[in-house]
Amino acid sequence: MPENRANENHGELPVLQPSENDPKTALRKSGRGRIRACVLILVHVVIVLHITHYLLRGRSLSPVEPSEAMYTLELGYLNAGAIFFGLAIISTIIFGRFFCGWGCHIVALQDLSGYLLRRIGIRPKPLRSRMLALVPFAVAFYMFLWPTLLRLWRGERHPGFTNHLLTENFWQTFPGPFVSVLTLTICGGLVVYLLGNKGFCTYACPYGAFFSISDRLAIGRIRVTDACRQCGQCTANCTSNVFVHAEVRDFGMVVDPGCMKCMDCVSVCPNDALYFGLRQRTGSENLSSTLQNSSEPPRRRKSYDFSISEELFGLLVASVSVYALRGLYDVPPLLLAIALGVITAYLAVQFFRIFRKRDLRIQNIQLKRKSRITKIGRWAVFFLCAWFAFNVHSFFVQYHRNRGREHLNRITATWDELLEGQALREGFTPEDRANINAALKSFGYTDRIGIIDVLEVKLGLVFTNMMSNDLDAAEKYLRQAYSCDSSAVREMLLEFLVSQDRQEEAEEFL
Numbered sequence: 186m187p188e189n190r191a192n193e194n195h196g197e198l199p200v201l202q203p204s205e206n207d208p209k210t211a212l213r214k215s216g217r218g219r220i221r222a223c224v225l226i227l228v229h230v231v232i233v234l235h236i237t238h239y240l241l242r243g244r245s246l247s248p249v250e251p252s253e254a255m256y257t258l259e260l261g262y263l264n265a266g267a268i269f270f271g272l273a274i275i276s277t278i279i280f281g282r283f284f285c286g287w288g289c290h291i292v293a294l295q296d297l298s299g300y301l302l303r304r305i306g307i308r309p310k311p312l313r314s315r316m317l318a319l320v321p322f323a324v325a326f327y328m329f330l331w332p333t334l335l336r337l338w339r340g341e342r343h344p345g346f347t348n349h350l351l352t353e354n355f356w357q358t359f360p361g362p363f364v365s366v367l368t369l370t371i372c373g374g375l376v377v378y379l380l381g382n383k384g385f386c387t388y389a390c391p392y393g394a395f396f397s398i399s400d401r402l403a404i405g406r407i408r409v410t411d412a413c414r415q416c417g418q419c420t421a422n423c424t425s426n427v428f429v430h431a432e433v434r435d436f437g438m439v440v441d442p443g444c445m446k447c448m449d450c451v452s453v454c455p456n457d458a459l460y461f462g463l464r465q466r467t468g469s470e471n472l473s474s475t476l477q478n479s480s481e482p483p484r485r486r487k488s489y490d491f492s493i494s495e496e497l498f499g500l501l502v503a504s505v506s507v508y509a510l511r512g513l514y515d516v517p518p519l520l521l522a523i524a525l526g527v528i529t530a531y532l533a534v535q536f537f538r539i540f541r542k543r544d545l546r547i548q549n550i551q552l553k554r555k556s557r558i559t560k561i562g563r564w565a566v567f568f569l570c571a572w573f574a575f576n577v578h579s580f581f582v583q584y585h586r587n588r589g590r591e592h593l594n595r596i597t598a599t600w601d602e603l604l605e606g607q608a609l610r611e612g613f614t615p616e617d618r619a620n621i622n623a624a625l626k627s628f629g630y631t632d633r634i635g636i637i638d639v640l641e642v643k644l645g646l647v648f649t650n651m652m653s654n655d656l657d658a659a660e661k662y663l664r665q666a667y668s669c670d671s672s673a674v675r676e677m678l679l680e681f682l683v684s685q686d687r688q689e690e691a692e693e694f695l
């Protein structure tokens with residue numbers, strides 16, 4: 186028997202008992218799903234054509250990715266991604282948040298994951314959280330506004346706009362294949378299983394934050410006529426977790442900015458009560474006004490899965506985890522770190538519930554039953570402890586790496602000045618000396634406790650040891666840096682040997 190989420194989540198909805206034998210009450214299938222799937226496949230075909238063009242010509246349109254707009258605001262690079270993102274936001278203000286549902290490759294992956302999970306009998310329950318829903322807005326602020334505010338605060342001028350519409354370095358801002366596949370698997374797959382359909386859009390996507398704000402201003406909306414009978418088919422079919430029946434009842438239209446205008450609700454409504462439009466149909470008295478004229482006031486109750494203290498705890502865990510994982514050992518990019526941070530927050534809340542609740546289930550996995558932790562629950566506790574310990578360890582690794590970088594950036598000596606000994610001859614100010622010691626300490630600490638060698642840390646130790654006139658230690662770390670990335674450090678190592686009058690070793694090395 187199909188599950189009716191509308192009934193489960195909104196006690197006030199007069200839902201008929203669903204039956205597969207009764208076409209009026211059985212869960213209906215959207216006719217728009219296939220059309221949207223075709224459009225999303227077409228989007229991927231265009232992406233493949235774009236990459237193919239670049240590979241054949243060695244030069245092509247810069248990546249049509251919203252993230253590229255960061256470089257426009259910060260560095261003045263006028264690129265295809267920024268123009269595309271701007272147009273997408275403007276069109277959202279008119280037609281609503283349609284781009285996510287019809288053009289985003291992560292939504293395509295999430296929908297595919299949701300479909301595959303349903304095929305094996307799992308319908309992921311969507312997480313309803315107040316605080317974690319703030320994460321995309323915080324990340325959007327950090328990505329797009331923070332660099333500009335920082336520049337204004339420092340009194341620096343914008344560098345001015347330069348043309349970056351075409352590029353010869355297409356992959357510059359993308360991670361490698363392994364990290365890309367990992368990012369897509371976690372953002373498009375694991376997030377859906379744990380947080381529900383569109384979990385990434387709701388709790389992680391910084392571009393979604395812009396679309397969500399624009400959608401609130403939009404005039405294009407899913408609207409209702411007075412033919413609605415509150416059967417709940419629309420809500421049960423909405424993969425964006427919108428309470429469609431309640432919204433059209435209370436407002437005469439869908440106002441939830443999570444609505445991606447996929448049109449599934451329009452397609453499944455047995456009474457043809459829904460439509461997409463820029464304004465209410467004339468001559469059609471909508472359900473909202475019907476209710477307002479009646480004695481019964483509109484009701485809308487929002488329910489959440491976590492208590493306020495759990496929400497705050499989750500937000501804290503997400504912040505710590507994103508800080509710990511972003512760029513850890515030069516691997517996770519921002520989006521992957523955010524997805525992992527939100528997942529970690531969700532799991533942390535569930536972890537403490539294991540010890541407090543009588544029964545606990547995460548999707549189809551029963552962790553605790555009648556006050557007894559199940560076998561799989563014990564394994565979950567073990568793996569979660571290991572994951573949280575890894576996050577805490579990574580936090581310290583990252584904290585000391587960032588501190589080391591901050592202190593090193595305050596010293597102006599260049600590589601050439603260090604090689605020629607000029608920096609040492611001129612001497613450092615007491616303030617420089619304090620920064621050198623602090624950088625040396627922080628880089629040394631992160632190098633000792635880190636699990637994987639990191640080029641930036643090794644080079645930081647090379648610089649700080651040269652500034653401290655410890656050339657043996659500097660050479661040791663330079664050779665270790667060479668093992669991390671031979672092409673980046675090769676020239677530095679040669680220059681170092683030559684500056685020490687060790688030409689023979691340099692030639693041998695060459």
Ligand code: SF4
Binds near residue numbers: 412413
């Ligand atoms: S809009 Fe259609 S599907 Fe949704 S509750 Fe009303 S009648 Fe049912």
Ligand code: SF4
Binds near residue numbers: 427429451
């Ligand atoms: S409310 Fe309707 S159009 Fe909006 S996401 Fe849900 S099913 Fe799609």
